[in-house]
Amino acid sequence: MNKKSSEKKRKYFAFPDVFVLSFVVIVALVCVCMSFGIGTDDDLTAVVYVDGNEYTRITLNSVDEPYEINVHGELETSIRISSEGVGFVSSDCPDKLCVNTGTLTKAGESAVCLPARVSLKLVSTSSSVPDAVAG
């Protein structure tokens, strides 16, 4: 039916394949950059839970100056909030796992202080993924 394809056998690797290869790699790199960009620019909301109940909800885009809030659960904790992210800065718990988690910057990340029964979670406002799954 098609003379052209039957006359000459297709090689496994021909020079033009380099363009296909490099195109895919470039797309991958661009996506790496975009996913980093989205990680901070997304409409992120920090949700603080005390004893499993929602305590407060802060939209990070509306935060101008970084500030800290004190949350009283079983123990005293303090959470730093800035437009880039949120994280525990101090807690009266013995293990300090929550503080060591560092600053959360991407949707879906969470930090928990189990002894104080305080947990902190970042959700994307534009995302339709339910936030009950992690609770």
Add this chain to the structure above:
Amino acid sequence: MKDKLRINGKTLFLTRTAILSSVVVVLSIAENFIPTLPVALPGMKLGLSNIAVMAALDICSLPCALCVVIIKALFALVTRGAMAAAMSFAGTLLATLGMWFLIRCSKVRFGCLGVGIAGAFLHNFGQIIVAYALISDAVFAYMVVLSLASLATGALTGLVYYIVMPHLYRVPYMH
């Protein structure tokens, strides 16, 4: 092959499409039997059915390949539901058009490697677009993984097609 019978073009088209469609369906069943790697994310697949689509484009024509795509999507609709069918259709359609462009429309001749990778990449890309429309989640991070994975799976499907191709050409009335 020497004394080729005269066969109606429509009959040839129907037969070729039927054979290649059955190959696609069998390949997509066989793919489900391969255990997924522990590192694999959902949606990461080998894309064996791309081999049959590649063959359809190479030895037959674009309409033949498009029929194969539609039959594959119908198969997914019957066995795995509407969501899977939509994703399968979008991915395979995009892959088919891309591979058709590389095989037919260009002056330069791409190798099996390039065609395979382009097919695998566009397949993933089409599925991502549908996933984005349906779930609207941050998919760019996922895109990185899938495009890198398509380099490996595309190289593999291209290699398989490269091995199978000479045998396909030996089948009478297949091209």
